[in-house]
Amino acid sequence: MAETLFFNALRAAIDEEMARDATVFVLGEDVGHYGGSYKVTKDLYKKYGELRLLDTPIAENSFTGMAVGAAMTGLRPIVEGMNMGFLLLAFNQIANNAGMLRYTSGGNFKIPMVIRGPGGVGRQLGAEHSQRLEAYFQAVPGLKIVACSTPYNAKGLLKSAIRDENPVLFFEHVLLYNLKEDLPETEYLLPLDKAEVVRPGKDVTILTYSRMRHHVLQAVKTLEKNGFDPEVIDLISLKPLDFDTIGDSIRKTHRVIIVEECMRTGGIGAELVASINDRLFDELDAPVLRLSSQDIPTPYNGALERLTIVQPEQIIEAVEKMVALRI
Amino acid sequence: MVQERTLPTFSAASTQLSKEEGLRLYEDMILGRYFEDKCAEMYYRGKMFGFVHLYNGQEAVSTGVIQAMRPGEDYVCSTYRDHVHALSAGVPAKQVMAELFGKATGCSKGRGGSMHMFSQEHRLLGGYAFVAEGIPVATGAAFQSKYRREMMGDESADQVTACFFGDGACNNGQFFECLNMAALWKLPILYVVENNKWAIGMAHERATSQPEIYKKASVFGMAGVEVDGMDVLAVRQVAQEAVARARAGEGPTLIEALTYRFRGHSLADPDELRSKDEKEFWFARDPIKKLAAHLTEQDLASQEELKQIEQKIQQEIDEAVKFAESSPEPDPNELYRYIFAED
CATH class of the missing domain: 3.40.50.970 (Thiamin diphosphate (ThDP)-binding fold, Pyr/PP domains)
Structure with a gap:
């Protein structure tokens, strides 16, 4: 096709x-x-x-x-x-x-x-x-x-x-x-339980999924220009989480930023943070950072809606802060 | 004197019943009754736990409907009051008892309990504990029969589904939604309402604007019948007609069986709201006694033959208890088993 x-x-x-x-x-x-x-x-x-x-x-x-x-x-x-x-x-x-x-x-x-x-x-x-x-x-x-x-x-x-x-x-x-x-002309299937390494990098692991993958990639363009080298992982499987891929990445970068569209409380990121602490705490050089949607019903007004979900500039800022300032 | 809804009349002379069929109906109802009595005993002796809802008094409905079907081939869907539907569908008493004991040999491997009896082998789609949630599932099974026949060219796919639920479920949206879809697509299904007058402590008349549930079928253009749920021959006859209609591709039937539970809602229910008069009215209509009288009056069975059946079932129940007691507990190493299909 x-x-x-x-x-x-x-x-x-x-x-x-x-x-x-x-x-x-x-x-x-x-x-x-x-x-x-x-x-x-x-x-x-x-x-x-x-x-x-x-x-x-x-x-x-x-x-x-x-x-x-x-x-x-x-x-x-x-x-x-x-x-x-x-x-x-x-x-x-x-x-x-x-x-x-x-x-x-x-x-x-x-x-x-x-x-x-x-x-x-x-x-x-x-x-x-x-x-x-x-x-x-x-x-x-x-x-x-x-x-x-x-x-x-x-x-x-x-x-x-x-x-x-x-x-x-x-x-x-x-x-x-x-x-x-x-798309390939020939038939293909993809595994349901594997995360995708969208962009390999060494500075920080960005865990994301769905539309936020594209926000992250937009941010990465600027980050690359500014000399940063983030690893981007699209989780694909939100349950179960692919801790083989996630673990490999964290053992390499020792820093994690989660970018998600769900709300912060009880979100996919919340589960990720808890599981990373359970499994990989010793690998972390900094607390895991979560960029999530605000804990509010999504407002109709366009400007308020934009404030509700994570924007590429917030991702840029978060990566730069975490990597450059070594926090 | 309590004012009861007039039970529809039924003449046993209008139905064909062989000796063999009569005895089978009797045996199935005795099995249901004795099994539940044993459950009460075992519950109070601390052998089974949780919420246990017994079926005493309603046996004619389970037996009358399921014996009019092809057990093991047709589908049965139940509620939290599911032990006896499981038995009528052919699940061995020992497997149901072992499930109540929480044992690995139970029909749901000790994972389900009283309200969640399942058997793929016996086409028991399960006991569903939330009121009315089994109705969509049963409707899906009926859709599957139609789909196989019409889309997959499977001529043998004439299975019918019987979906049991109570009067309480008939005020829930899923009831109306599924009646609509089943009538719309002419699905081969029997919606069997066991109207026992009480949803725990909520009297049927206090919960619904039109207490005659079978009439609700008419707005969907589907067949609706009321039947004396204390008369197994009457239930069997309306079920046979409904099954024939379903197999012929003529669509669903809503059967309202007027019945009564002889015990509280569950073994935890103090049963304080139902009047003595009301109970006596219904106790006098015990479906098992009614069939026994018919069988002996019509010379289809002797007292001695009925006694033999009772003894045989008593033995089966005793063996079920022994089986349940001596069965192993589920293996703790298998705590995570059965979450996914590959487990």
Whole structure:
């Protein structure tokens, strides 16, 4: 495939997996005729029929629970959250049913399902449409949580998520759907549990995910000019965290900055700090620094929204301070 | 005198029942009753813990519905009051008892407990402890049957799902949402409401604007029937009709079985709100006594044959307890097992 838009990379992943495996189907709001709110399933119903691109009524808890029942009985559902925030309404089905049921049933049932859709803070969408559910769901046992960030990894990760035998919460980002990238012509899959070293470096380890990867890379351009050499790691797997890759990096740089879009309290970064302290405390030359979103409902006003999430200049400042001032 | 809703009438003469079928129904109900009585005993003796919800009095519903299906092939979905549904679905009593004892040999390997009986082998989709959350799961299983038949060309995929829940669940959104979808897509499912009049301490009439639950089916354009839930032959007949409708691709049925739990909500419930009059009204309608009378009156079974069944089941229950007591505890080294499919 030549240059491919992010949403088309996701579409290709679903298309390929549906062609490969008749048990794979998509359900959710407007996934069929409308083609998905971000066009990830555009026209797939014409190819696979309305049962495999199942337009559901607006009943998140019930259609998510239905997907669990279908997965328990041998199908491979892909639930699309029109906006991932809507799936707060399905919290029980995702936590109690998708996440915990295999364990509670003593291994009687497996639940191979993907729950995917746009998460994150968009452009002035207001608090309810600007959720970062990954932080809310990270405590649920039995869930894998993945955040994609480029057309390339979106496609390879989604294909792997669909083939995985476990429930996977798969986060896309509402502001990344129009990114473009050249994708391989041949089929590829990417592991769900591996972080990606986006830029090797020696001064400091920057741990990030989803759209913040791009904020970090923007900051890195300036940092490079100013003579800094940060290592950038895209976590990809938010649960479980890939401590092989993270550990290798910290043992090299001895300094960590976390850049995340979720809120500071109880966020992915909070878990990272705790786990780094557990595993790698002796490797650290400085306290781990967290750059997170503010602990507030995301405001509508553009200027306030900008203040709520981490901006590239804050990343530059944080790296320069930590490396140059040796703190 | 307590004012009870008029139970729908049913003439046993309108149904075909062979001796063999009659005895099977009797045995299944006796199994449910004796099992639960033993649970109460074991709970008070400190052998099982947590919340334990017993099914006494409601046996005709589990037996009548599940015996009208193909146990082991069709799907059954239950609630926190799930022991007897598991038994009717064919899960061996010893596995259910061992689960209650928290043992490694339990049907959920000691991870689930009273409210979480599961058996892939017996197509028991599980006991779900939050009210109404099993309804979407069961609806998904029913969707799967339709999907296999229509999208995967599997002609043998005519499995029906029975989804059991109580009157309390019928005021929850998942009930309405799933009825809507099941009717919309003509899913092969039986929504079986066990209306035992009480959601713990909330009387049904105090919780709902239209107490006749089966009527709620009509707004979805789906079949809704009420049935005397204390009469196993009546339940079996409406279930047979609903199963036939589901297998023929004609969609779901809402069955409201009017029944009563002979014990409190759980073994921790002081049961202070239900009146003596009300209890007596329902105790007089014990579904097991009713079937026994029918079988003997119709010369389908002798007292002696019924006695033999009771003795056989008593023995099975005693063996289940022995099995549970002598079974090993789960291996502490397997604390993390079963979180993921590969475990």
